[in-house]
Amino acid sequence: MPSPRPGVRTVFAFSLSALASVPLLLTAVPAVAVTGPAAPSGDNTYAYSAQLSIGEYERSCSGVLVDAEWLLTAASCFADTPESSLSVPAGKPGLKTTATIGRANLTSTTGAVREVVELVPRTDRDVVLARLNRPVTNVSPIALATTAPTAGEELKFAGYGRTTTEWVPGNLHTGALSVDASAATTTTVTGKDSAAACMGDTGGPIIRVAGGTHQLAALSNRSYQGGCFGSDKTETRTGGIAARVDDLASWVDSKVGAPRITDFNCDGAEDIAVSDPKAAVGGKAGAGLVRIVYGDGKGTAEINQNLGWVAGDSETGDAFGESLATVDYDEDGCSDLVVGTPADDIGTVADAGMVDILHGAPNGIGTGSKKDTHFEQGAGTGIFAASASESGDRMGHALAAGTTTAGEPFLVIGVPGESVGTIAKAGAFFYLRGTTNVAVQQDSTDVSGTAEANDGFGAVITADANHFAVGAPNEAVGTATGAGALLVFDHKLNAVGKPTQLFGLDQDLDTVSGVAEAGDLFSESMAMVTYRPSGTAAATESILAVGSPGEDLAIDGVNRVDTGSVYTFRITAAGTYSQHNTYTTGTPDDDVAGTAEAGDQFGATLAAVNTAPRAVSTTSTMKMAVGAPNEALETETKAGAISAFSLLGTPGANDKWLIAGDGIPGAYAANQQVGTSLHFTGTQLYVGMPYGPSTYGALHALPVSNVTAGDTVAAVTTYQPGQDGLPAAGTDFGYLAR
Known part of the structure; x- marks a missing residue:
């Protein structure tokens, strides 16, 4: 077998003939691509196909988009020793994995490039669900077939691996195969017209085409590799074994349709962060701390400001952990913990407040190369650099975080004690998303309401992927002090680069029940x-x-x-x-x-x-x-x-x-x-x-x-x-x- 060229992504694997005397389920390894013709550049017939680059030029596989955020591919692509076991742990892949979706020609700019950040393996076959860091919005996923492949049926297949003449082709290749027979979890197939699956891209789609509609029937798995570049020239068989997926629709739906969990160590198990903002740390009463309980019995951890990697110092009355939120802010598959310390003094400025994103990692929060992204007024970039910490700002009093419908992480930080000009404690919020880093007050452009003393705008915040709401429960409505009001925003930015306000709510509106009265604390x-x-x-x-x-x-x-x-x-x-x-x-x-x-x-x-x-x-x-x-x-x-x-x-x-x-x-x-x-x-x-x-x-x-x-x-x-x-x-x- 020729040696791979330096810098070439490939997968070393055995053919079916090499494994003839070994149980196939435990020795299946990435071993497939397609020797059929290259799909023309710009051809979208198989746009749901994906090319996976795993590690630093270590492995290459194929996959298929089955949901805007999820691929199906072979578990063996991620197994440490696929020649002896297909076992793959749930959670973040051990090696960085880049997925290119919707490019018949890999040098083009169509489709999308994403990182695989989570694996959900099957235990009964060589199949894994792979979550992408962001949804793919310009490629339509393929639906799963609902019946098993039948003997004699012709199916199509696609992949990015070797061909008869190329070690690492730059195009998607396709071919046809005939079904020999189906078992409980696998299907045996034979390539037609000399088309064969080759070493390099297991996990590629095998498709049933009926009435012009494509359905995913199986994933390429193992092959004799007859005619594949670098294979034994005496091997002419084009048969192979595929992993059935036609019976996995309910499993796929249960995974892709579930709410995202908090997973600080990215192992697929739900974790929980619990705050104690009045706890003493190092003898400092009320300094505050957060305890982490990792799922699946993987231990606990304490986070406080006396840790060397957490910004600030534990001081009396800081209230570290008075507000919390979670989001995968850096899109690496590990949840990040957002901690508000609204009573923290910045220098001599009392209760100015600060916020930290404490980054998750495979060994837990704070164990990765990126540990803490720190925000305080008067430091950093954008609105933080342009503003100043003032006494009683209480930045971080409220927090909301999540991802937009496009999958982009966002963070909203309430600063209810912020002065607007000379108006004390009118309140504001900071909005962070991508390169957007802005402040919004009630006197901002295209924002309704009037900044008034002690409104405390930003004291309460809630958000989802579509919208977010910012409350001012102390807002006076008419002459009713503390009646309360709120504003609702879209994540879309307006002409001045800030979130778009949609409407405001208070109980003086005819469209809201009740009457605005003093002390209602609406919001x-x-x-x-x-x-x-x-x-x-x-x-x-x-x-x-x-x-x-x-x-x-x-x-x-x-x-x-x-x-x-x-x-x-x-x-x-x-x-x-x-x-x-x-x-x-x-x-x-x-x-x-x-x-x-x-x-x-x-x-x-x-x-x-x-x-x-x-x-x-x-x-x-x-x-x-x-x-x-x-x-x-x-x-x-x-x-x-x-x-x-x-x-x-x-x-x-x-x-x-x-x-x-x-x-x-x-x-x-x-x-x-x-x-x-x-x-x-x-x-x-x-x-x-x-x-x-x-x-x-x-x-x-x-x-x-x-x-x-x-x-x-x-x-x-x-x-x-x-x-x-x-x-x-x-x-x-x-x-x-x-």
């Missing part, structure tokens, strides 16, 4: 999730939930002060809105669990999730949890409670009441303030209990079924200092979880 809490109505192709809309915990309600003819309400709004792709529902605990006789009482502060906290963000939204996939931390239970004041609802349908049709001793471990008692810390993921509702009954606080992970009316109640997982590797120390563990 004191908010949550937003993507929404896909029936009959639409994608989740381009949003549902926004807004808490008004200071709302007074008349219950059975009696005015109940600070009972609280929650309002939900549907935001369309065009940027219009309509109110969807109003939520309260109501009266003892209605169909919503609980009773509205003075001082409950129902809506002080909110969490929401769409458990199936790609699918048409339903009452079972759109969920909301509402905290009422001041709820009294019998004689126990401020025991707290949580109400879980569907975001769709009527409030009482799908609600569930959760208190300590009923849905939440332990027994209720005064001042526990259950509901003060809530966070939803696709599988769990995390309930923080920083104020007891345990000494240092606790965090309970409730399976989503536990907060769904009528569903099975499963075991609750509890994280608590002094157990399972968490140090027996702290003050308010569970203050936040992300």
